[in-house]
Amino acid sequence: MTSNSRKNPLQPPQLAGLEKCPSGISGLDQITGGGLPRGRTTLVCGGSGSGKTLLGMEFLVKGATKFGEAGVFMCFEENAEELAQNVASLGFDVNGLITSKQLVIDYVRIERSEIEETGEYDLEGLFIRLGLAIDSIGAKRVVLDTIETLFAALANAGILRAELRRLFRWLKDKGVTAIVTGERGEGTFTRHGLEEYVSDCVLLLDQRVVENIATRRLRIVKYRGSAHGTNEYPFLLDEQGFTVVPLTAIGLQYAVSTDFISTGVAKLDAMLGGHGYYRGGSLLLSGTAGSGKTSLAAHFLDAACRRGERCLFFAFEESPDQIMRNMRSIGLDLRQWLDKGLLRFHASRPSTFGLEMHLTAIHRATEQFQAQVVVFDPISSFESAGSFPEARAMLMRLVDFLKSRQITSLFTSLTSGGNPSEQSEVGISSLIDTWLLLRNLEQSGERTRLLYILKACGMAHSNQVREFILTDHGVDLLEVYVGPGGILTGSAKAEQDRLDSAANLIRRRDAERKRLVIEHKQKALEAKIAELKAEFELERREMEETIAETESSAQSLIAGRIEAGQRREGTTAAPDKIRKGGRK
Amino acid sequence: MSKKSKEPTSNIPEAVAPEHFVLRLYVSGATPRSAAAIANLREICETHLMGRFDLQVIDIYQQPELARDQQIIAAPTLIKQLPLPLRRLVGDLSKEERVLVSLDLSPKPLTH
Numbered sequence: 001m002t003s004n005s006r007k008n009p010l011q012p013p014q015l016a017g018l019e020k021c022p023s024g025i026s027g028l029d030q031i032t033g034g035g036l037p038r039g040r041t042t043l044v045c046g047g048s049g050s051g052k053t054l055l056g057m058e059f060l061v062k063g064a065t066k067f068g069e070a071g072v073f074m075c076f077e078e079n080a081e082e083l084a085q086n087v088a089s090l091g092f093d094v095n096g097l098i099t100s101k102q103l104v105i106d107y108v109r110i111e112r113s114e115i116e117e118t119g120e121y122d123l124e125g126l127f128i129r130l131g132l133a134i135d136s137i138g139a140k141r142v143v144l145d146t147i148e149t150l151f152a153a154l155a156n157a158g159i160l161r162a163e164l165r166r167l168f169r170w171l172k173d174k175g176v177t178a179i180v181t182g183e184r185g186e187g188t189f190t191r192h193g194l195e196e197y198v199s200d201c202v203l204l205l206d207q208r209v210v211e212n213i214a215t216r217r218l219r220i221v222k223y224r225g226s227a228h229g230t231n232e233y234p235f236l237l238d239e240q241g242f243t244v245v246p247l248t249a250i251g252l253q254y255a256v257s258t259d260f261i262s263t264g265v266a267k268l269d270a271m272l273g274g275h276g277y278y279r280g281g282s283l284l285l286s287g288t289a290g291s292g293k294t295s296l297a298a299h300f301l302d303a304a305c306r307r308g309e310r311c312l313f314f315a316f317e318e319s320p321d322q323i324m325r326n327m328r329s330i331g332l333d334l335r336q337w338l339d340k341g342l343l344r345f346h347a348s349r350p351s352t353f354g355l356e357m358h359l360t361a362i363h364r365a366t367e368q369f370q371a372q373v374v375v376f377d378p379i380s381s382f383e384s385a386g387s388f389p390e391a392r393a394m395l396m397r398l399v400d401f402l403k404s405r406q407i408t409s410l411f412t413s414l415t416s417g418g419n420p421s422e423q424s425e426v427g428i429s430s431l432i433d434t435w436l437l438l439r440n441l442e443q444s445g446e447r448t449r450l451l452y453i454l455k456a457c458g459m460a461h462s463n464q465v466r467e468f469i470l471t472d473h474g475v476d477l478l479e480v481y482v483g484p485g486g487i488l489t490g491s492a493k494a495e496q497d498r499l500d501s502a503a504n505l506i507r508r509r510d511a512e513r514k515r516l517v518i519e520h521k522q523k524a525l526e527a528k529i530a531e532l533k534a535e536f537e538l539e540r541r542e543m544e545e546t547i548a549e550t551e552s553s554a555q556s557l558i559a560g561r562i563e564a565g566q567r568r569e570g571t572t573a574a575p576d577k578i579r580k581g582g583r584k
Numbered sequence: 585m586s587k588k589s590k591e592p593t594s595n596i597p598e599a600v601a602p603e604h605f606v607l608r609l610y611v612s613g614a615t616p617r618s619a620a621a622i623a624n625l626r627e628i629c630e631t632h633l634m635g636r637f638d639l640q641v642i643d644i645y646q647q648p649e650l651a652r653d654q655q656i657i658a659a660p661t662l663i664k665q666l667p668l669p670l671r672r673l674v675g676d677l678s679k680e681e682r683v684l685v686s687l688d689l690s691p692k693p694l695t696h
Contacts (some may be wrong), residue, residue, distance in 0.1 A: 058684075109655045116686040118662075119621075119675035124612035125644060125656035132648040154658070154674070 018225040018573040021069075021141070021177040024062025025055065027244030031229040032220060036201060041168050041178040043198035044204030045189045051216060051237050052181040054090060055205070056143035057083070058242045059179055061092045063141045064102035072133040072143035072176075073105045080105040090241045104133040110153035117155055123163040125434040127170060127215035139176060146181040151192045168197045189221065200224050206232070210387065218244055235358030243360050245397070256280060257406060261373075264303030265296070267477040268436075271462035273454060277434055278458065280406035282399050287438030293412040293448050294318075294469055296438070297375045298334060299475055300326045302412055304373040312371040313345045314362060316381045320345035323377075331473040343370055355394040358382070363401060371407060378412040399431045408540035433457045438468065444492040448546040451477065467493070605629075605637040605687070606666040612659035615646045617676050621660035624677035632689045 020034035029035045036042045036059075053075075060071030083105060084094040097103035106129055134142065154160050170320050178263045180198060182190030189195045195202055202221040207214055217232040233323055235244040260275030269276045277283050277573045283300075295455065301311050315323060323345070324334045337343035346365050350358070366374060376398075382391040395411075402409045411432070435455040441448050451468040453461045467478040480493065609625055611618035622641055629637045644651040654663065658674040659670065661664050664687055684690050 106652060108657060110657065114670060115672045115674060116682060117675050118626075118673045118678075118682045118686070119678035120617055121660060121675040122612070122617070123657055124659035125610065125661060126658075127650050128612065128644050128651045128659075129656070132652060150657070432665045548696045 008405045021063075022067060024066045025058050025242045025244065027233070027235070028218070028242070031233055031244060033227055036177055036179070037226070038177050038224070039172065040200040041171050041180055041192070041198050042201040042203060043180050043194055044184060044203045044205065045182040045184050045195070046555065047184045047207065050184070050205040051206050051235070051242065052205060053078075053145050054087065054237055055203075055242055056145050056179045056181055057087045057092060058090070060103060060141050060143055061087075061094070061097065064097050067365065069140035070102045070137040071104075071143065072130065072137075072139045073103065073145065074108060074130060074133070075105065075145050076108045076110065076147060077105040079109070083107075086285070086557040089239065090237070091239055092241070097135075100510075104137055104139065106130070106133050108149075110149060115153060121159065123150075123160075123167070126163075127167065131174075132335070134174060134176060135237065138553070142171060142174075142176045142178040144178065145182045146183060148182050148190065148192050148194065156375070162195070165197050167381045168420070168570075195530045198265045198409070201226075205235075215356055234359075236357055236360045237359075238270065238360075244364075245356050245360055256403075261307070261408060262303045263296075264299035264301075265475050265477065267466070268296075268451075268475075271464070271466065271477070272434070272456055273460040275459070277408065277410055280403060281408060281433040281457075282402065283408075283410045284413060284435045284436070285410065285438060286415050288415050288440050291438035291440050292451075292468055292475065293438060294323065294377055295327065295330055295470055295475055296436070296451075297334075297377055297410050297412055298323070298330075298332050301343065302332050302337070302377055304408075305334075305340075305342045308342065309372040310370055310419070311373040312365060312369055312376065313343065313373070314365075315345060315347040315377045315485065316350050316376070316378060317345055318377075329472070330470050330475065338377045344371075355382060355390055356452050357397060359394050362398060366402070366405070366407065366546075369511050374402065374413065375410045378414045380414040382413075396431055434459075444495070446491055450480070603636070603667045605633050605664065607637060608654070608663045608665060609639065609640045609641045610644050610654065610656050610659060610661045610663070611641060612650065613643060617659055618643075620678065621662070621676040624680070625662060627635075628677070628680065628683055628689075632684065632687075653659070 019038040020029075020032070020036065021036035021038035022029050023032075027395070044055055046052050056337070057073065060073055063069040063071050075084070075526060078086065080098075087094055094103060094105070098105065108126070108129070127152045130142070134387075147167075150160055150164075151157065180194060182192070182194040184204075185191035185193075189204065199222075201223045204221050206217045206219070206221045209215075209219065216235050218238065219232045220228045220230065233244050235242060237243075257279040259279040260277065261279050262269050262276040263272065285296055287293050301313060304311050313320070318326075320338075324338070329332050334343060338345070344365075346361070348358070348361070363375075365371075379391075379395060382394065399409065434453070434457065437452055437454045439450045439452075441450050449468040449470075450465050452465045453463070465480055467480050468474050468480060483522065607625070607629070609621060611621060618694060625639065629639060642650055644656060650656070658676070660676060662673040662677060662683075664671040664673070667688075671686050673686050
């Protein structure tokens with residue numbers, strides 16, 4: 001008990017928050033922090049054709065289909081049939097909802113020419129009709145579109161204003177969440193100052209045409225008792241209804257992956273630390289015209305499809321057929337992936353519609369296809385669909401969105417010749433994880449492609465410039481010649497290689513010759529040695545023979561003397577005697 | 585048509601005599617304004633349309649569907665269904681002259 005009563009004073013800040021009624025309109029609930037103020041009236045104002053009626057109708061349709069809240073649409077300008085037809089183009093089955101008692105459309109027809117004012121009156125008729133409609137289906141949501149028509153029909157503005165004030169109070173008492181639309185006036189939100197009566201929430205719809213491209217925008221002018229986004233948010237109206245694109249609703253808190261995915265070019269993977277790009281990262285390929293951006297992107301796609309990943313190719317300058325034909329010339333068959341359902345093309349001209357429309361189309365296509373890899377070729381063309389800051393804001397949201405979904409993205413950007421290559425056209429470099437720069441180099445009368453890594457966040461990467469060639473079996477990277485005169489590529493490199501090899505040959509021959517000389521000298525030396533040896537042998541033999549001869553002749557001399565001695569003594573020779581005699 | 589009938593001035597009642605008026609007065613409950621409207625209308629009818637009017641007073645609280653079907657927004661509203669053209673007179677019918685003009689019963693347009 002005591003703990004409760006102690007707790008309570010702390011809790012009100014949370015509890016006192018305004019209860020919200022989710023509109024079910026994509027993006028609107030995000031920027032309003034949950035929806036429109038429940039049980040209160042919201043004023044939606046905007047010029048003609050700004051989408052007020054559709055916003056109102058979607059609020060009711062979504063209420064009925066998603067939140068089980070029936071709704072009443074009281075229209076003053078179109079009849080129920082026209083209204084149903086108009087919103088059918090947004091995919092709303094109004095008649096079905098009417099049949100299932102989830103929606104009531106009451107068309108209030110006022111014909112100025114039929115009406116004559118003859119004294120005091122009130123708008124009790126309107127109240128009764130609205131009350132009847134609400135009670136007949138237990139409606140929780142009400143749309144009045146647009147009640148300002150009454151000002152044109154009834155002359156007594158004094159009565160009208162008093163009655164409107166009473167109407168808004170009555171709606172509040174009924175507890176319904178209401179939307180009242182109003183035509184934008186000069187210098188005021190609505191032509192007849194409805195904002196005076198509706199003080200809880202005011203939304204402003206706007207459609208602006210800049211350079212022939214219309215962009216719809218929504219702004220929360222006021223939302224009493226609630227925090228809300230204050231920016232102008234672009235929104236779309238298409239066959240899927242009303243979509244507000246939150247510019248900055250996504251925080252910077254997405255999880256990141258440490259997985260790598262291949263670029264499809266082994267040598268490029270090697271340049272990027274051996275692995276490729278980070279999964280879920282964003283990659284920018286910028287370069288001048290014809291520098292091979294699309295080809296490299298196609299390699300990336302091809303590799304992804306090979307891994308069985310779902311890829312989306314957003315082409316802004318070429319048709320899918322053209323891209324596939326061109327890629328076939330470098331040996332990439334993208335059609336097989338298209339047939340297998342792994343690849344899908346989304347081709348549209350940047351100027352077809354505004355940036356927001358593109359952004360939402362991208363959102364939608366990516367979500368529907370559940371793409372894991374998306375390619376945008378090229379993003380620089382978005383500048384033609386909006387101003388520079390708009391294009392940048394759009395791409396920022398795009399990168400944010402893709403990162404939050406862990407979708408790996410590849411953007412190509414066309415750098416116009418003469419510009420500093422480091423300046424990517426749309427200035428999104430800071431949003432990009434990995435940035436490859438493709439350059440054309442003109443040298444010795446020919447053009448070669450160069451590739452280098454300008455930035456690769458969070459991974460070791462090569463700082464080298466590589467020559468980049470397109471062969472009929474794909475992209476290949478070559479080492480470039482780095483010499484005293486800078487880098488050489490293409491045939492200059494080939495020429496240099498030839499010169500180098502010629503010089504090498506000469507050097508090699510020189511060495512060969514020297515080796516031969518040595519060999520020759522060695523042989524000569526060896527020959528001389530052999531000759532000397534032979535000479536020596538000859539001499540030795542001669543000497544030995546002489547020695548032998550000398551010895552034998554000496555012996556025979558001694559023998560002769562002994563013989564002679566013996567003859568004189570009559571005895572045969574005795575050695576000792578011989579010796580004695582010899583001594584003599 | 586209506587203008588032509590106004591031209592022969594003094595003989596208005598006779599000129600419009602064959603026309604039968606079908607009037608529906610929609611009121612919202614028994615408010616003083618409703619009562620005033622009913623009283624004002626009765627007086628006008630008895631003065632100008634004696635014997636050739638068909639008046640019905642409808643309380644839209646009782647029959648809200650009629651409010652919807654008859655495109656009633658203001659109360660009280662008098663609808664002149666016949667003779668054509670159809671007219672809607674909103675208010676308590678206290679501005680008699682306006683009522684008469686709207687109903688093509690303008691009494692003495694030349695006296696002004």
